[in-house]
Amino acid sequence: MARIDSAYNYFMSTYGDSIGSRYESHKKSELRDTYNKIVKANKDSPLYKIKDTEDMGQFAIDIKEHANSMSISVSNLTSNGEDIESILSKRIASSSDPNTIEAAYVGDEETGSTEEFTIEVDSLAKPQxxxxxxxxxxxxxxxxxxxxxxxxxxxxxxxxxxxxxxxxxxxxxxxxxxxxxxxxxxxxxxxxxxxxxxxxxxxxxxxxxxxxxxxxxxxxxxxxxxxxxxxxxxxxxxxxEPSNSDFKLNGTEHQSLSNVFTVNKAYELYLKAPTNGEVTIGLKNDTEALTDGVNQMLDSYNGMIDVGLRYTGAHQNRTLFNEISSIARGMTESLAFVGITADENGHLSLDSERLADVINSDDKASAFSTLNELKSAVRSAASKASINPMAYVDKAVVEYKNPGKTLTAPYATSQYSGMMVNYGL
CATH class of the missing domain: 2.60.40 (Immunoglobulin-like)
Structure with a gap:
């Protein structure tokens, strides 16, 4: 039980602050699909014993949480439609200082307010x-x-x-x-x-x-x-003592019980810290929104590459790194065409000016085809790693299942997949 406690303590201390994205809430059908994937992954999974190393649980949690980040970045790119090109018609809020105020557009895409405004935060709302x-x-x-x-x-x-x-x-x-x-x-x-x-x-x-x-x-x-x-x-x-947030909207003083509230029924604001002067809230232009979305996806991809490199160095196990880095290796030329290049470690970076040029040229369709292919590959890799992160860790196989009589075993993955594992094997 102590090992399970240490694993979850690591999870909360490392990733606890990031919990709560709106893309982490799911419909019943999505939860049912996840459960079915877990069952399928475990039908043929052998009985195994995890090697007793201190970083094994941390590595598995890192895989699962970085896979979650990849999934969220893909969802952000496709929240207005399956094709990434649809992001060009989506209203996305921008903040001139996202370190102090985050903004999200929650209004109607057709009739909601698009008016730009300023906000100056003097103090945050506090709990008792x-x-x-x-x-x-x-x-x-x-x-x-x-x-x-x-x-x-x-x-x-x-x-x-x-x-x-x-x-x-x-x-x-x-x-x-x-x-x-x-x-x-x-x-x-x-x-x-x-x-x-x-x-x-x-x-x-x-x-x-x-x-x-x-x-x-x-x-x-x-x-x-x-x-x-x-x-x-x-x-x-x-x-x-509890206190309200104090702020000015377009120079007019206001208070709120919370640090999260909506302005003009269109912009949801999350106050993170007092501001140094006025912060402007408005809408991103088409190219800026696309660039930010692609960069978020590349950052999550690079995070998983880092996890793979770290485990490669510690255990000489390249399974995760090879699987994730192969996504970009198989698309080198097409990615370079849209401004995405890889360094010697497999990290991807975006030339935003190149991307802007190509999506405003006659090669626009080809560019979005490449981006959609990358998005699909990232989503597939994220789903696989999230369902069974233990596929990438060092373990000793104790017994293979009878190949002719496989049984559903949804609890055979591990606590790192949301289930339990018997360390006493």
Whole structure:
């Protein structure tokens, strides 16, 4: 179980912040298709044992997440139609400073607003944060017994109960309360933070940001029955008050409870940081939108190349690198025609001026045919790697299945494909 925990800890620390793209939500038919592909991949998969190396789980997760990035980049290029050329008729928002404000066009493609505007962000919306007392992990500040505390949030009241068993130290109790809050799904996140002397405190933050006119706090933690124990924990203390975002639209001051909101029912804005002056929000021109989409696809492709190179160096296993790099090697001349070239390591780069010239010439159809071929190859490689990243790692085959009597085995992949693996083989 420890290995599974370490694998998922690596996943959350490395890729957790990138979760949430609108292309990561799927229809039932898409989920059913993914499940069927997993079943098919495992019908003939042999029983194997993964080699016991520390980076094996990280490598498999890297493959899966970079495959996901490739899929998202393809979806972004084809969200307005299967042919990449359709992106020329799609409205795509632009931000003059995407590091502080991201913009997406969510209006009607035919009648939605296309008006350009400026925004200046003074401060972001913030959640409420309560930070408890730092306790020495091996001390036992709690007597055995049953304790309760009350949580008031959004006009709802909840009672939380926890037990202290004989011999349980502070760290065990704090972890128990963190799990209790996180699994309750009441709109809060809890975590343990550590100070310089290795003492731990519980930090509770609201998932919501901002504060309404008739509100003073987003949540309140209290207890009458277990007041002493709550005082020891200290989680009723507010260390960051919730606040709204402050910004100016075309010079007019506004506030929002959230850092994500819509302007003119057409532009969805995501505030990431206060701005240094005004930021202009508008629409990208056709060539700029296409160039950005192609560059995103090439970046995701190059990311997978890097994973393959890293594993090649560590384990002398070139399977992933050879498979991904073969996409560009088989299209060298046609890719060069549209301004895409490869370096000695197989990384692809785009000459945007060359791409703009060729899509505005008589060779436009040929250029889009090449881009669509590259997109299809990238999507296929991403799907294969995502369904079974364990196909590329070092492993020892224990037993092959009977070729004449294959059975569906959807749980035989691994935890890195969303399933489980038996390390005790």
């Amino acid at each position: 944060i309560n930070t408890g007392n730092f306790l020495a992990p091996q001390d036992m500040n709690f007597k055995p017994g049953q304790y309760t505390f009350d949580l008031d949030i959004k006009n709802h009241s909840y009672e939380f109960q926890f037990n202290v068993n004989p011999g349980e130290d502070n760290l065990a109790i704090q972890n128990k309360i963190v799990r209790l809050i996180n699994t309750s799904d009441v709109g809060l996140n809890a975590q343990l933070i550590t100070n310089r002397i290795a003492s731990n405190a519980i930090q509770v933050s609201s998932k919501a940001t901002g504060i309404g006119e008739d509100e003073t706090r987003l949540f309140n933690i209290s207890s009458t029955i277990s007041r002493d124990e709550l005082d020891i924990l200290g989680i009723s203390r507010v260390t960051q």
